[in-house]
Amino acid sequence: MKLGELTPASSVERTLLRAQLVNWSGNGIWLSTWAIFSVKVLGFSAVEVGLAATIGGVIGVFSTTLIGSLADTVGERVVLCLLLGTQAAAVALYPIIPNFPCLITVTAIALVAENGAIAVRSALIARSVPAPDRVRVQAKLRAVANIGLALGSGAGGLVLYVDDTAIYITAILVNAAMFPIAAGITFKLRPTMSTGPVAEGRVLKDRSYLTITALCAVLALNYQFLAFGLPLWITEHTKAPAWAVGLLYALNTLSVVTLQVRVSRAVKNTEAAARLARISGWILALCCIPFALAGTASPGLALMLLLIGGAVHVAGELLYAVASWGLALGLAPAARQGQYQGMFTSGQALAQATAPAVMALLIIDQGAVGWAVFAALFALSGSVITPAARAALARRETAVLSPDLPRTS
Structure with missing residues (x-):
């Protein structure tokens, strides 16, 4: 990656990237410490911590559409700053949580605000960044998020x-302080993109968008391979060394930071995003083969197969990321970006919430058969998503997506 690829091309990009770096630097501290802090310092059991996260995650899944609708009415910038402030307050309360019900409540508030912020940030990008640049900006934000996460x-x-x-x-409070800093940076944005006339209807009645959301949610299961599925698969079902997990993490992070922006150039319009989604599904299906074969290989061969699978997986992940941004923004009415991004984020969040259980059931319990099921899911979803997106485009006679991503024949 050339250094210039992460250089902001405008003051809007500079503001978004600064806020992202601050936010995800704090998230990196939080994600690496909060579970252990909750168990060792607060005295909760691992089961209680996991249950609180699950309950909070489920509530977050079903709240993002409402939050997105609020952003359409009040303004994305204001709502995003309020959500960041809410996250700060929730995180700051963690050191004084007295009991399990309070742990569930505070965790739920934090996760509702987190999921809402993801959706509203996408809507804010739609209001602040010219149409041809939105996927590229999303790619820059993901690369910077990985840098912040590493720090x-x-x-x-x-x-x-x-x-x-x-x-x-101290670490928990430092993370809490990052949110208002990010909010202060974000508040400098002045959205300039016109939304046009207020669109009629609601996203829950838009069956074509709901279909795309569901198909993308299936493909989004791949994000949990490194976080959950592969660590357990490697340590419990292969002869590869445990440190192979770290190698795969390093390969993934380095690839996202160096290649995500470059890959985003392939999304010229919404139809291109649909084609890339199909390709990503096939590639994600392909990565399951070496992962499965590693379960019966010698230590050295297993390590080689895992690295091959990791390289193929990150290629599919990079393509899926840019394709999902192109579809989520390109198929949403300009005046309802908040509501539509809220629904799309709900699908992504639901995938992340259910992925550990699905992977435990299929991969950890069923082995190679489970990998085959995942391969089939990815290939089928990828194959269906392109005609589904084209059908959605065909129904929009007035080219609803033209303010977001241009359509070409």
């Missing part, structure tokens, strides 16, 4: 090494 995780690793209650609490 924050490094700091979190030091916190875990020191393993002191005061240091844990």
